[in-house]
Amino acid sequence: MNSYEVDVVVIGGGSAGLAAAIVVQKAGLDVLILERDKELGGITLQCIHNGFGLHEFEEELTGPEYVQRFINQVKEMNIPYKLDTMVIEFTPEKTVYAVNSEEGVLEVKTKAIILAMGCREKTRGAINMPGFRPAGIYTAGQAQRFVNIEGYLPGRSYVILGSGDIGMIMARRLTWEGCQVKAVVEILPYVSGLIRNQVQCLEDYGIPLITSYTVTKIHGVDRLKGLTISKVDRNFDRVIGSEKFIECDTLLLSVGLIPENELTREAGAKISEMGGPVIDNNLETTIEGVFACGNVLQVHDLVDLVTAEARRAGLNAIEYVKERYSKEIGKKTHIKCNAGENVKYIKPDLINKANLSNDIIFTFRVKRPDRRIQIQFKDENNKVLYKKKRRYVIPSEMIELKLNLNELKIDSKCKNIEVEVIPRPEALIEED
Amino acid sequence: MIYDVIIIGGGVTGCSIARTFSKYDLKICVLEKEAEIASGTTKANSGVVHAGHAAPREYIKRHLCIKGNSLYTQAVEELNFPFKRIGSFVVALEDDQIKKLDEERKKGIEDGIPDLELILDKDTILNMEPNLTNDVVGVLHAPSAGIVSPYELTFALAENAALNGVKFFRNHEVIKIKHQEYIFTVGTNRGDIQGKNLINAAGLYASQISKMLGLDYFSILPRKGEYIIFDRNALQLNKVLFPMATKVSKGILVCPTLHGNTFIGPNAQNITDREDLSTTTAGLKEILEGGKKLVPNLPLRSPIRNFAGLRAVPDTYDFIIDNTDVYGFINVAGILSPGLTATFAIAEKVVDYLELLGLELKIRDDYNPIRPKPDRFKDFTKEELNIKIHEDPTWGRIICRCETIPEREIIDAIHAPVGAKTVDGIKFRCRPGMGRCQGGFCRPRVIEILARELGLKYEEITKRGEDTNILIGKTKDIALRDILGGTNQE
Numbered sequence: 001m002n003s004y005e006v007d008v009v010v011i012g013g014g015s016a017g018l019a020a021a022i023v024v025q026k027a028g029l030d031v032l033i034l035e036r037d038k039e040l041g042g043i044t045l046q047c048i049h050n051g052f053g054l055h056e057f058e059e060e061l062t063g064p065e066y067v068q069r070f071i072n073q074v075k076e077m078n079i080p081y082k083l084d085t086m087v088i089e090f091t092p093e094k095t096v097y098a099v100n101s102e103e104g105v106l107e108v109k110t111k112a113i114i115l116a117m118g119c120r121e122k123t124r125g126a127i128n129m130p131g132f133r134p135a136g137i138y139t140a141g142q143a144q145r146f147v148n149i150e151g152y153l154p155g156r157s158y159v160i161l162g163s164g165d166i167g168m169i170m171a172r173r174l175t176w177e178g179c180q181v182k183a184v185v186e187i188l189p190y191v192s193g194l195i196r197n198q199v200q201c202l203e204d205y206g207i208p209l210i211t212s213y214t215v216t217k218i219h220g221v222d223r224l225k226g227l228t229i230s231k232v233d234r235n236f237d238r239v240i241g242s243e244k245f246i247e248c249d250t251l252l253l254s255v256g257l258i259p260e261n262e263l264t265r266e267a268g269a270k271i272s273e274m275g276g277p278v279i280d281n282n283l284e285t286t287i288e289g290v291f292a293c294g295n296v297l298q299v300h301d302l303v304d305l306v307t308a309e310a311r312r313a314g315l316n317a318i319e320y321v322k323e324r325y326s327k328e329i330g331k332k333t334h335i336k337c338n339a340g341e342n343v344k345y346i347k348p349d350l351i352n353k354a355n356l357s358n359d360i361i362f363t364f365r366v367k368r369p370d371r372r373i374q375i376q377f378k379d380e381n382n383k384v385l386y387k388k389k390r391r392y393v394i395p396s397e398m399i400e401l402k403l404n405l406n407e408l409k410i411d412s413k414c415k416n417i418e419v420e421v422i423p424r425p426e427a428l429i430e431e432d
Numbered sequence: 433m434i435y436d437v438i439i440i441g442g443g444v445t446g447c448s449i450a451r452t453f454s455k456y457d458l459k460i461c462v463l464e465k466e467a468e469i470a471s472g473t474t475k476a477n478s479g480v481v482h483a484g485h486a487a488p489r490e491y492i493k494r495h496l497c498i499k500g501n502s503l504y505t506q507a508v509e510e511l512n513f514p515f516k517r518i519g520s521f522v523v524a525l526e527d528d529q530i531k532k533l534d535e536e537r538k539k540g541i542e543d544g545i546p547d548l549e550l551i552l553d554k555d556t557i558l559n560m561e562p563n564l565t566n567d568v569v570g571v572l573h574a575p576s577a578g579i580v581s582p583y584e585l586t587f588a589l590a591e592n593a594a595l596n597g598v599k600f601f602r603n604h605e606v607i608k609i610k611h612q613e614y615i616f617t618v619g620t621n622r623g624d625i626q627g628k629n630l631i632n633a634a635g636l637y638a639s640q641i642s643k644m645l646g647l648d649y650f651s652i653l654p655r656k657g658e659y660i661i662f663d664r665n666a667l668q669l670n671k672v673l674f675p676m677a678t679k680v681s682k683g684i685l686v687c688p689t690l691h692g693n694t695f696i697g698p699n700a701q702n703i704t705d706r707e708d709l710s711t712t713t714a715g716l717k718e719i720l721e722g723g724k725k726l727v728p729n730l731p732l733r734s735p736i737r738n739f740a741g742l743r744a745v746p747d748t749y750d751f752i753i754d755n756t757d758v759y760g761f762i763n764v765a766g767i768l769s770p771g772l773t774a775t776f777a778i779a780e781k782v783v784d785y786l787e788l789l790g791l792e793l794k795i796r797d798d799y800n801p802i803r804p805k806p807d808r809f810k811d812f813t814k815e816e817l818n819i820k821i822h823e824d825p826t827w828g829r830i831i832c833r834c835e836t837i838p839e840r841e842i843i844d845a846i847h848a849p850v851g852a853k854t855v856d857g858i859k860f861r862c863r864p865g866m867g868r869c870q871g872g873f874c875r876p877r878v879i880e881i882l883a884r885e886l887g888l889k890y891e892e893i894t895k896r897g898e899d900t901n902i903l904i905g906k907t908k909d910i911a912l913r914d915i916l917g918g919t920n921q922e
Contacts, residue, residue: 001818036830086830097814099838101825104818123870125737128660130711133739135900139872150876152890152903153910177907178914221707222899238713262834265665 002103006030006080007321008314009096009110011087011263014042015303016294016310017116018070023314024114025079029321032108033074033081034098040074040081041067042118043141044303046148049169051196055304066303082106090267092287112289112317115264115277116310119295121166122256131218134225140166140254147173155250159227160184161215165193165301165396167254172201181207182246185229187214187236190369193254194301194396215251216243224249257299264292272349274298280334280350281360282316283309291317298347298363301398312361335410340378340420342366344395351405351417362401366421369394374424375401377408380416385409393421435459435599435627436791438618440606440641442469444582444775445767446633447589452779454596455801457794461627462590462598463620465605465637467897468857469850470586472635473768475860476659476709476741478687478698479582480672482770483520483574485540485548486682491750493770496781498545500774501576507776511588512805513581514690520577520672521561523726524570529676533572540574547575561671563727577672581690582772583860587850592803594849596796601625602853603897606634609644611758629760629786636706636744638752638765645758652766654706654742657681657698658715660723661738663868664692666731673726682769684722686730691835691863696723696730698741711738736868743768753778755785762786806848806862809838831881832874834867839881846885853886855879856896875902 008024010017013035024031039045044052047063054060057069074081085100096108121139138146138154144166146152156179160167163186171181184202189212191198202209210229216238217228231242259275269285270278276297277285284291293313294306334350346364370393377386385408393399410417437453439446442464450462464471484498508515524530533550540548551557552570560573594600601622608619609630616630634641639652668688675683681700688694697719716738723730746752746766751774754763762785764778771778787793809827812820821828826840845852845861852858855865855878864878865871871878879893879902894900904910 001814036833084829086833086836088836099817099821099828099830101821101828104821104828105814107814120869121872123736123868123872125661125735125870126868128716128735128738130713130716130738132708132710135895135902142872142875145876146903147907150890151907153905153907154903156904178911216713218710221709222897223901260833262665 002106004032004106004108006032006108006110008032008112008114008317009034009108010114010116011090011096012042012116012118012294012296013037013040013081013083014116014118014294015044015067015070016118016296016306017042017114018067018074019307019310020114020116020293020314020317021079022070022073022077023311024318025077027318029318031079033079034085034087034096035081035083036086038084040071040083046141046144047169048148049173052303055302056307063303070307087263090263090290092268094289111321112291114313114317115285115290115292115296116294117260117263117296119257119259119299121253122258124253126258127255129215129218132221134218134220134223136220136224136250137218138250138252140164140170140252143252144170144173147177153177153179156180157182157248158250158252159215159246159248160252160254162186162254162256163191163193163198163209164254164256165197167252168193168197168201170252170254171207172205175205175207182248183208183210185213185215186211187232188212190394192396214238218251224251227251257295259296259299261296264296272345274345276347278349279347280352281348281355281358282319282352283313283348284316284320289320298345298398301396305398305400335414336416337362338416338418339364340418342368342370342421343419346419356406356410357404359402359404362403362419364399364419365395366393366399367395370421370423372424373421375399376420376422377403378418378420379411379414381411383411385417389424433459433626434615435461435625437629437631437786438463438616438625438627439631439633440618441633441635442466442590442600442602443472443474443633443635444470444586444589444772445635445764445778446631447586447593448775448779449631449633449764449782450598451589451593452776452783454593454598455795455799457796458791460593460598461625462593462600463604463606463618463625464600464602467603467854467894468852468860469590469600469602470583470860471896473741473744474582474586476739477582477657477743477769477772478685479580479689479772480520480685480687481515481517481578481580482773483540483545483548483577484543484770484773485536485545485572485574486677487770489539489543492753493751493774494543496751496774496777497770498543500770500777503776504578504580510801511585511592511803513585513588515578515580515585516690517576517578518671518688519573519575520674521557521564521571521573522674522676523564523568524676525565525567525725527569530570532676533570537572545574545576549573561669561673563667563669563729564673565726565728579672579688579690580772587848587861588803590850591848592801595803596799600850606641606644609641611645611761614759616760629762629789629791631762631764631782633764635767636742638744638763642763642765645761647756647758647761647763650752650765651747652744653747654703654708655745655768656701656703656708656715656740656742658711658719658740659695659697659738660716660719660735661689661693661695662731663734663736666734667694667727667729668692669694669727675722675726684719686723686727691866693736694731696720702745706742709740709742711740715740737870751778753781755788760786760789806841806844809836809841831877832864832867834869835863837862837864837874842878842881843885846882852882854894854896854900855882855902858882879903
């Protein structure tokens with residue numbers, strides 16, 4: 001068995017893994033990227049639309065252009081990477097096992113691991129969609145791969161279920177290929193992806209967006225022949241009598257993404273309810289020396305934010321390897337962060353009390369859109385630690401706040417804080 | 433060419449009969465209307481090998497089930513399909529149900545079911561199956577019950593039968609049958625096939641086949657059963673869990689699979705359309721509610737697929753295994769639960785019938801009962817894997833991430849006897865697409881491998897046969913075709 005020793009292993013050579021590896025190598029540590037596909041770049045490679053890089057490079061790039069800049073840097077810096085290499089296991093002692101067809105089974109002993117495996121799409125089964133199971137039903141990302149990478153079309157006339165970003169982008173992409181997109185159907189009363197995609201991908205091409213509807217029947221035994229869609233009420237129960245039939249030969253699902261954490265789970269790390277690992281403010285999982293970034297941690301809106309988060313994971317891994325704070329391991333005490341009113345989840349899940357003097361980056365999403373709200377952090381005694389006004393919040397936009405809890409004078413006994421997004425008191429509404 | 437035995441239907445029943453006959457020096461073929469074998473009832477059922485205490489004594493299926501269960505031990509040794517005797521619980525939630533379970537136990541023991549026991553101590557029960565509801569008052573424990581992968585069993589049977597000379601004709605749908613001078617001429621969509629004996633194992637279509645020979649004495653109606661399968665890491669059960677049976681079915685069970693998943697189902701809905709494999713909102717709700725009665729902490733957030741199967745329900749309620757008035761024509765119909773358990777006993781019975789009719793059964797000199805265990809990535813240690821990959825690099829190229837399936841297993845599935853021709857054929861043989869991403873990542877690569885190995889174009893690859901193509905063509909070809917009109921040949 002081929003055996004290696006490096007300072008840091010990065011699992012996944014997509015946008016997150018590349019940015020993390022670059023930071024680590026720049027600090028003079030040995031890093032190794034393990035990528036299961038045949039090339040570096042990850043899913044960003046199949047995102048051939050533009051809109052990438054506005055934060056990172058202050059210019060608008062396509063997905064492949066964006067990620068190529070990082071690939072080029074990895075190559076210029078001679079950062080070692082292995083392609084077609086699938087990690088099959090990593091242990092809490094930080095031995096990584098992987099396979100590829102040239103070397104067989106590889107064993108890599110390392111001091112820190114950065115998880116950057118990305119996410120996968122929710123399928124028809126995951127949302128319990130009933131009906132026949134004909135050919136012609138794909139996830140939006142799978143269709144994107146067929147069209148953009150393989151150069152094949154999965155069908156001619158489409159309905160897209162779910163107004164996630166990939167779904168809307170595929171609606172436009174397929175229209176460009178001469179296909180007919182009959183509708184984008186969304187179960188929520190509002191679009192679930194970014195507003196700019198609603199405008200640029202649907203409205204500009206006259207593709208109907210049907211909200212508060214979902215697919216309730218799939219027609220066709222062999223190939224998809226059409227769909228019945230029904231209106232849903234507030235509890236997402238279908239409204240009898242509202243059924244409409246749409247003829248189509250292909251259904252694309254854009255109904256959500258799930259962080260890909262099978263390896264993480266098998267290694268024994270705690271996984272939070274949204275599917276990402278439980279992490280502290282250093283992006284460290286519950287296994288010491290194992291860090292997570294990008295969509296394996298939480299699903300991001302923009303790749304630029306993935307890059308930024310990956311750099312933080314890289315910097316924390318460097319600190320860990322250089323043993324600046326690892327000595328404190330074992331006596332780590334944590335403050336738990338909880339999602340309160342109208343908050344779907346919050347990262348980090350835990351704050352290491354030893355790091356309270358550092359700035360902490362909180363990221364979270366709301367459950368439903370709201371206007372004229374106040375974001376509020378409270379401790380367990382309901383003492384308000386921090387509040388901030390915001391004109392509006394929507395679930396498709398991740399909220400990021402950089403705070404210093406020391407400045408907030410958090411009680412030294414505090415074990416729990418909660419973040420909530422609540423209506424602003426009447427008196428403050430005038431300010432907008 | 434005149435076959436000695438023609439078997440209509442490539443499900444578990446047909447393949448089991450074919451494999452049992454393949455021991456003898458006979459010319460045998462199997463006709464299957466679908467692109468893959470194991471495509472009907474075999475593909476979508478609970479995969480439970482029953483102990484045999486459920487059916488009443490006056491039914492032949494009770495006795496074939498008990499016998500069939502015991503025959504699994506030898507069959508697994510020879511055929512190496514996934515099977516485990518994990519035992520089953522019939523769960524009583526009310527005190528007054530215990531009496532009925534005890535009666536079942538007594539009769540079962542008298543009929544030779546091994547080790548049947550009634551357990552009334554709640555701690556003992558919950559220790560054996562910690563996920564079971566706290567409302568349990570007693571269980572009938574049948575240690576001889578087990579779980580099997582019904583399609584992998586069928587592939588094993590077919591592979592072994594093919595190895596011993598049985599011919600499999602897929603995509604052959606029987607349209608008409610003539611019987612003249614002791615020869616059956618079976619007309620299919622791809623021409624006539626002749627044989628001296630004909631076995632009808634056509635599942636949901638068995639009564640139509642029988643009618644083609646003028647034998648209209650039973651009917652088969654489809655009864656739909658819906659299922660939900662959960663992700664591998666979501667819940668691990670030790671036992672097959674049945675509620676108390678009702679008149680129409682054994683009820684909604686909660687059951688582990690051999691690949692580490694848990695499923696719930698089936699419900700029971702009588703329908704008329706033999707192709708209606710659709711699931712319904714109401715049906716999925718029904719099985720979720722039924723499943724929760726046995727296991728309250730079902731992992732509702734982790735379903736990976738729902739599907740439906742159709743039972744072939746005979747109007748006689750019992751199996752129809754008849755040496756008919758047409759000389760050499762055997763009906764094997766209405767094989768619903770516990771047909772999978774009984775399958776080896778059913779096959780033996782059919783062989784006995786033809787022997788009675790004078791078919792000469794001489795064991796082949798070269799008969800090999802062994803179907804070697806397929807090599808599986810997951811079964812190897814890291815050291816073994818390392819050696820395997822150095823011998824053959826396709827072991828190191830992982831195609832399916834969720835189930836960790838390398839290219840080698842897919843190539844083997846294609847080139848096995850009666851090998852895979854479709855994406856679903858690959859999925860049921862070696863699992864790419866069975867996992868949590870449902871083929872989201874691996875499907876393009878499975879298509880690439882199928883196309884390469886079978887010498888087909890990407891757009892010719894289907895999900896499960898005719899009219900189920902996955903891709904319609906190259907984007908730019910289609911665009912050109914639209915502009916130029918007609919077909920564009922590069």
